[in-house]
Amino acid sequence: MTTMTREETEALIAEVLEVYPEKAKKDRAKHLMVNDQSIEQSKKCITSNRKSLPGVMTVRGCAYAGSKGVVWGPIKDMIHISHGPIGCGQFSRAGRRNYYVGTTGVDTFGTMNFTSDFQEKDIVFGGDKKLTKLIEEVEMLFPLHKGISVQSECPIGLIGDDIEAIAKKGAVTIGKPIIPVRCEGFRGVSQSLGHHIANDTIRDWVLDKRDGTPDTSTPYDVAIIGDYNVGGDAWASRILLEEMGLRVVAQWSGDGTLAEMMNTPKVKLNLLHCYRSMNYITRHMEEKYGIPYMEYNFFGPTKIIESLRRIAGFFDDSVKEKAELVIARYQPMMDAIIAKYKPRLQGKKVMLYVGGLRPRHIIGAYEDLGMEVVGTGYEFAHNDDYDRTIKEMGNTTLIYDDASGFELEEFVKKIKPDMVGSGIKEKYIFQKMGIPLRQMHSWDYSGPYHGYDGFAIFARDMDIALSNPVWGNMVPPWKKEVVEEIAKAA
Amino acid sequence: MANIMIRTADSGGLTFYLPKRDLEASISSIEFDTPEKWGGELKLDNGGIYFIDPIARPSRLPISLRARRIGAAED
Numbered sequence A: 001m002t003t004m005t006r007e008e009t010e011a012l013i014a015e016v017l018e019v020y021p022e023k024a025k026k027d028r029a030k031h032l033m034v035n036d037q038s039i040e041q042s043k044k045c046i047t048s049n050r051k052s053l054p055g056v057m058t059v060r061g062c063a064y065a066g067s068k069g070v071v072w073g074p075i076k077d078m079i080h081i082s083h084g085p086i087g088c089g090q091f092s093r094a095g096r097r098n099y100y101v102g103t104t105g106v107d108t109f110g111t112m113n114f115t116s117d118f119q120e121k122d123i124v125f126g127g128d129k130k131l132t133k134l135i136e137e138v139e140m141l142f143p144l145h146k147g148i149s150v151q152s153e154c155p156i157g158l159i160g161d162d163i164e165a166i167a168k169k170g171a172v173t174i175g176k177p178i179i180p181v182r183c184e185g186f187r188g189v190s191q192s193l194g195h196h197i198a199n200d201t202i203r204d205w206v207l208d209k210r211d212g213t214p215d216t217s218t219p220y221d222v223a224i225i226g227d228y229n230v231g232g233d234a235w236a237s238r239i240l241l242e243e244m245g246l247r248v249v250a251q252w253s254g255d256g257t258l259a260e261m262m263n264t265p266k267v268k269l270n271l272l273h274c275y276r277s278m279n280y281i282t283r284h285m286e287e288k289y290g291i292p293y294m295e296y297n298f299f300g301p302t303k304i305i306e307s308l309r310r311i312a313g314f315f316d317d318s319v320k321e322k323a324e325l326v327i328a329r330y331q332p333m334m335d336a337i338i339a340k341y342k343p344r345l346q347g348k349k350v351m352l353y354v355g356g357l358r359p360r361h362i363i364g365a366y367e368d369l370g371m372e373v374v375g376t377g378y379e380f381a382h383n384d385d386y387d388r389t390i391k392e393m394g395n396t397t398l399i400y401d402d403a404s405g406f407e408l409e410e411f412v413k414k415i416k417p418d419m420v421g422s423g424i425k426e427k428y429i430f431q432k433m434g435i436p437l438r439q440m441h442s443w444d445y446s447g448p449y450h451g452y453d454g455f456a457i458f459a460r461d462m463d464i465a466l467s468n469p470v471w472g473n474m475v476p477p478w479k480k481e482v483v484e485e486i487a488k489a490a
Numbered sequence B: 001m002a003n004i005m006i007r008t009a010d011s012g013g014l015t016f017y018l019p020k021r022d023l024e025a026s027i028s029s030i031e032f033d034t035p036e037k038w039g040g041e042l043k044l045d046n047g048g049i050y051f052i053d054p055i056a057r058p059s060r061l062p063i064s065l066r067a068r069r070i071g072a073a074e075d
Helices: A006-017 A022-029 A061-071 A086-091 A120-125 A128-143 A154-157 A161-173 A190-203 A233-243 A258-266 A273-288 A301-312 A319-343 A363-370 A381-394 A405-415 A424-432 A451-467 A469-473 A477-489
Strands: A032-034 A076-084 A145-154 A180-181 A221-227 A247-253 A268-274 A293-295 A349-352 A372-378 A398-402 A419-422 A437-439 B003-006 B013-016 B023-033 B038-044 B049-053 B063-070
Touching: A006 A022, A006 A032, A006 A398, A006 A405, A061 A076, A061 A145, A061 A180, A061 A190, A061 A273, A061 B023, A076 A086, A076 A128, A128 A145, A145 A258, A154 A424, A161 A180, A180 A190, A221 A258, A221 A273, A221 A293, A233 A247, A233 A301, A233 A319, A233 A451, A247 A258, A258 A273, A273 A293, A273 A381, A273 B003, A301 A363, A301 A451, A319 A451, A349 A405, A363 A372, A363 A405, A363 A451, A372 A381, A372 A405, A372 B003, A381 A398, A381 B023, A398 A405, A398 A424, A405 A424, A405 B049, A419 A424, A419 A451, A424 A437, A437 A451, B038 B063
Parallel strands: A076 A145, A145 A180, A221 A247, A221 A268, A268 A293, A349 A372, A349 A419, A372 A398, A419 A437
Antiparallel strands: A032 A398, B003 B013, B003 B063, B013 B023, B023 B038, B038 B049, B049 B063
């Protein structure tokens, strides 16, 4: 149970909002809530997916980030052209650690940056010719690529370049698919719309390309959807599914290929990990191809066991039996990890502020270690995410949507968690305040965190962060004496 | 008019999904629910009301349809 009551949490929200002007206060109040598990619909108490207020420091991304950085970027055998000025592509290059197998620059291109490097003259005269030339050059220099996606940056939409026409023409010239993605950064309120746009382009340009081709599928085919292989996550998930007797046909999109995506409509079940960024395509496949989808959670043994059993429920008894065997095989390893780390981590409080699926999915993993999540929030969630979160979080805990830098700092100061899980922009602020922070967007350069193997690493990382002796030395020695003297005098 | 998708919920009822606004809600009542005539006014649990032209009950869900909103937009 949390140490704060409902009244205290409400008072905290009111106190933090006090600094805002009247109008901003009214708006921000809608995005903060005290959790109440009895609520069925989150929209009654929290507003989400709205434009951020000008002036507050939001940590959201843009539609381009959602499309190029999240959905399309990790597809390793395609070349993703950042069409527009050079910065967007360069500063989003390889930052997400979507691991893949292959020889970069020969048959895989995940960590490379391809851009049309727009200059003033391209804005004035249009960039169509440049894009055509770029496509030809790419084909000449990297003949083993399997296709190209053109990720528009803001100016493309502003000057109205017809990238669809170029893509169609170019695809005929080089004989490979070219997918124009209209993910200009100004679209939508956050990266969330970029995910949606990217999903729609996959639906329109990729998914139906192998319809009607001979089917070599088995009754045990599944696809991992919405796992971006951050630090090897998808691999840690995949081995569990394979041990269960399932055949993983496609990984979307971490370590994924274009061919895998085209083969996905032939699977029997779509396993959806990141609901926020890929539910669109699974909904489409459910309607068009009759493939059911299931949300699963591979963080922490409790949730893994629950998910494995639910996945096995879609298949025959042989898979169900093997699922039990998998659970039994890893149980001793999990018991050992929990026996080792739980005494060290028991009762520690965590606050999370990330995006996608993590603010609710990781809660189970922390609870397995005896830790407690006292506050959580999403950068770009919609109300269906909060519907799911309310059930996962304890009563009277704090939930925040699109929190600003100020709000987050104040919450942390008042709630005093033992640890914060957020991004790099928050990391050093909180560490200077003396609170360990794990960067939960890309597992702080560690990982994987999914699956049984991932939990072992997760537990170790949390222990390393919390037990680091540096947190006991936050007061420098010359100030320490003064503190002690004051204490003595008093 | 907006494109919507109706699917069977895990709990057995129907859910309503409006891709344009990423709005998901469960359908609390449907006006016509017979094999020949299915559709009409859909009342959602979030207070919204939408109208779809009645059709024969689809053999398989989910299904994408055109719907008209009746009344004010809900949140």
